[in-house]
Amino acid sequence: MISRIWQHRPIRSFSTTTRYLNEFIPTTQEHHDFLARNTEKPLFSRKTYLIDYYKHLNDSNQILLFLHHNNLNKPDTDKFRHEISKIGGKLNYINNSIYKTYLKSQFEKDPAEKGISFKNQNVDHPLLPLLNGPTCIISIKETNPQIITSLIKLLKSAHEKLILIGGRIENNIMNIDDINKFKDLPTKENLQGQLLGLLTMLSGTGLVQTLSTPSQMLYLTMYQRKDDIEKQE
Known part of the structure; x- marks a missing residue:
């Protein structure tokens, strides 16, 4: 629900939170529920949007692969996004600090709710060690080892501009060795x-x-x- 509402908001409007809130006209019960949220940061702030988006990534994809990215310019980014999309994935750059905040409150009903980040500030999560330096995620809808095989082949041709460091496959946290074993499994x-x-x-x-x-x-x-x-x- 939240992800559908965010689709109607241009990214540039993060600097005009109050104006956008005043302009947003709820037309469904989902819209009213969205506006009723009591979030830590303003409802239409960048941080609230990113926490909601990271929750959407986690909940709607069977596989998340975490990578370091090095010196990627716009042509590189466009190229890899296109190639990854053809294989069956989606390249997402992430803000490590906000993603850590989301992970610590991953199992809360609303990770962006007021007081939740303070409540869970000392919570540990097995993916936290991966979130150091420039990080991106390849999200994949289905659990298909053949997609992983194709992605690893693509990453080898990236000349260390994209480096696989770990991932989550369904409910399992995996290191590189685990992912390499998974890619050899049948569908x-x-x-x-x-x-x-x-x-x-x-x-x-x-x-x-x-x-x-x-x-x-x-x-x-x-x-x-x-x-x-x-x-x-």
């Missing part, structure tokens, strides 16, 4: 196919057909089996 679809093949060999097609059905049908099948057993008793 989820391939794993499911291998599992079904193994079950076919071990248990026949009946179990495979049951496990291949949607969860609701699987529930009904198990419920029917329970009913049959009770009738036999």
